Amino acid sequence: MNKACVLGLGLLFATPVVVNSADAGANYRQHCAKCHGEDGRGKTKAGQRLGARDYTDPKVQASVSDEAIAKSITQGYKDKKTGRQIMKPTQGLTDAEVKELVAYMRKFKGR
Ligand code: HEC
Known part of the structure; x- marks a missing residue:
């Protein structure tokens, strides 16, 4: 094996496949878990105070569309009554x- 080839192999293994986007789990923990909980149940202090729902409940999951989840992430969420x-954007x-976050929220169902 020549030098260039060894170098090439080294680069191949040193380069992560995904370079520019944080994975959904990390984003969820950073932006959402404070209220919705790591497990999606909303049983955190802030979640309880604000009335976060239990996203492991299939009924709660059925009540929101993928579009609504995406919209709540990018535009935030307003209490329907008041x-x-x-929830801030x-x-x-x-x-x-x-x-990916929408898909991540969906995975809580039935846990
Ligand atoms: C400051 C607390 C807080 C944070 C942070 C937060 N949320 Fe929420 N979110 C709420 C509350 C409270 C509701 C209303 C009750 C519910 O549906 O859980 C809500 C509603 C939602 C809804 C329902 C939208 C609908 O149309 O019914 C989704 C989906 C959601 N949040 C996902 C997320 C995701 C994903 C993140 C992170 C990007 C996040 N939330 C961050 C508090 C928060």
Whole structure:
């Protein structure tokens, strides 16, 4: 094996496959878990105070569309009765990251 080839192999293994987007789990823990809980049940202090629902409940999952989840992430969520903004928009996420977060929320179902 010549030098260039060894170098090439080294680069191949040193380069992570995904370089520019944080994975959904990390984004969820950073932006959402404070209220919705690591397990999606909303049993955190802030979640209880604000009335976060239990996303492991299939009924709760059935009540929101993928579009609504994506919208709540990018535009935030207002309490339907009071009109108060209870969840702020999350900034700085790419479209792909928003999509992955939607899929991540869906995985709580039935846990
Ligand atoms: C400050 C607390 C807080 C944070 C942070 C937060 N949420 Fe929420 N979110 C709430 C509350 C409270 C509700 C209303 C009750 C519910 O549906 O859980 C809500 C509602 C939602 C809904 C329902 C939208 C609908 O149309 O019914 C989804 C989906 C959601 N949040 C996902 C997320 C995701 C994903 C993140 C992170 C990007 C996040 N939330 C961050 C508090 C928060």
